[in-house]
Amino acid sequence: MATTDRQLVEQWRSIQDAYFRTSCAIDRALESKFDIGLNEFEILDLVAESSDTACRMKALGERTPMTQSAVSKVVDRLEKAGLLARHSCADDRRSLFLELTEAGRKLHKQAAVEHRAVLKENLS
Amino acid sequence: MATTDRQLVEQWRSIQDAYFRTSCAIDRALESKFDIGLNEFEILDLVAESSDTACRMKALGERTPMTQSAVSKVVDRLEKAGLLARHSCADDRRSLFLELTEAGRKLHKQAAVEHRAVLKENLS
DNA sequence: TGTCATTGAATGACGCGTCATCTACCTTGG
DNA sequence: CCAAGGTAGATGACGCGTCATTCAATGACA
Numbered sequence: 001m002a003t004t005d006r007q008l009v010e011q012w013r014s015i016q017d018a019y020f021r022t023s024c025a026i027d028r029a030l031e032s033k034f035d036i037g038l039n040e041f042e043i044l045d046l047v048a049e050s051s052d053t054a055c056r057m058k059a060l061g062e063r064t065p066m067t068q069s070a071v072s073k074v075v076d077r078l079e080k081a082g083l084l085a086r087h088s089c090a091d092d093r094r095s096l097f098l099e100l101t102e103a104g105r106k107l108h109k110q111a112a113v114e115h116r117a118v119l120k121e122n123l124s
Numbered sequence: 125m126a127t128t129d130r131q132l133v134e135q136w137r138s139i140q141d142a143y144f145r146t147s148c149a150i151d152r153a154l155e156s157k158f159d160i161g162l163n164e165f166e167i168l169d170l171v172a173e174s175s176d177t178a179c180r181m182k183a184l185g186e187r188t189p190m191t192q193s194a195v196s197k198v199v200d201r202l203e204k205a206g207l208l209a210r211h212s213c214a215d216d217r218r219s220l221f222l223e224l225t226e227a228g229r230k231l232h233k234q235a236a237v238e239h240r241a242v243l244k245e246n247l248s
Numbered sequence: 249t250g251t252c253a254t255t256g257a258a259t260g261a262c263g264c265g266t267c268a269t270c271t272a273c274c275t276t277g278g
Numbered sequence: 279c280c281a282a283g284g285t286a287g288a289t290g291a292c293g294c295g296t297c298a299t300t301c302a303a304t305g306a307c308a
Contacts (some may be wrong), residue, residue, distance in 0.1 A: 008243045012146065015247075019143040020189040022136065058256060065144040070295050072258060083280085094256040094303050119132045123139075163264085182286065193266050196288060218273050218286040 028116050032118040034111050036081070039066065041115060043074050044108045047084060047098050055089050057099040083107060128229050146246040153242050163190065165239060167233045171208060171222050177181050179213050196211040207231060225237070 027038045036044070046063055047056060061068045075098065078084045083104035089095040100108060105123070151162045160168070170187055171180060181199070185192045199222065202208045207228035213219040224232060 004244075005240045008240060008247060011247050012243050015142050015146070016189070018139050022139070026188075027279075037294090055256090061256095065140075065148075067296060068257070069259080069297080076258090089234060089256095092256080092304075096257075110215060116129045116132060119136050120128075123135050161264090179286090185286095191266060192287070193267080193289080197264075200288090213286095216274075216286080220287070 018123070022119065025122050026115060026118045029114055030111055033114060034107055036078075036083075036107075036111065039070070039074050040078055041108075041111055042066075043071065043078060044083065044100070044104060045112065045115075047100055048105065048108045048112075051100065055092070055095045057096045058071070058084075060098070141246070144233075146243065149246050150239060151241045153169075153238055154235055157238060158231055160202075162236065163194070163198050164179060164202055165232075165235055166190075167195065167202060168207065168224070169236065169239075171224055172229070172232050172236075175181070175224065178218045179216070181210075181220045184222070 008100070023038055026041070030036050030038065030041055042064060043060065046060055050056070050059070057071070060071050064071065066074070075086065079086060082101055084098050084100050086096045086098060089097055135145050147162055150165070154160050154165055158227065167184065168186060170184055174180070174183070181195070188195065190198070199208070199210065203210060206225055207222050208222050210220045210222060213221055
């Protein structure tokens, strides 16, 4: 019905709006201060948050909406930037597990603060 | 503080999740059935919804988070697909205003139904 | 053990959005 | 009327994400 449709569209627009505003804000903030984008941060965050278990690469793909190949490329960039390292898994030589470098850990810590701050500014 | 931060991040994750799920669903649906993407539909929708006023191109940019150049390219595609037409404005020859073609109006009508349906499935 | 299917990850072609820039046109001040 | 500045829209280089494909390693089963 018309009213339901209108409400749906309203709801959708507000999600879109919140999403765009917030993700752009995070992106700009991280980009300017730490030279990484939102996706890079998300990966950093995921790796940081599960730094005890192994064979991440695969697991990562399950925790983000990113494609496997996108994850691979983000990891490429982070590795080139010296923020994390790929290590091969002894028990399955196809798998890799990831680990933050010292620099990665440090940057993640700072970036996370910024991240939360921007969220606070942009969400209700 | 920790709890506030956690709530913020939770809220953000749920927005991201809703956004990705929904926009992907819309995109796939429109792509497969009408061969247009989400941004194309949004533009079509905006033009359809304000078909009485003129000099859209500019106005469009103000109603979407898309860049002016992105709008220009989306309009390119829609024009190539025969769904809308650019008309030059008599009183300001830099401006263009847009108009759906018959095909565009028809496709928009169908696509809008699909769009609302997918929203209904994906939003609370 | 040898074959065949499967799985983790990398890669290349491609599409799209962004930024910076460009062109045409309009406006204002002298 | 002309010059300088501003504005609408287009365009090209570029970065990133996706899809399809590829490769190596593994598993399953005869």
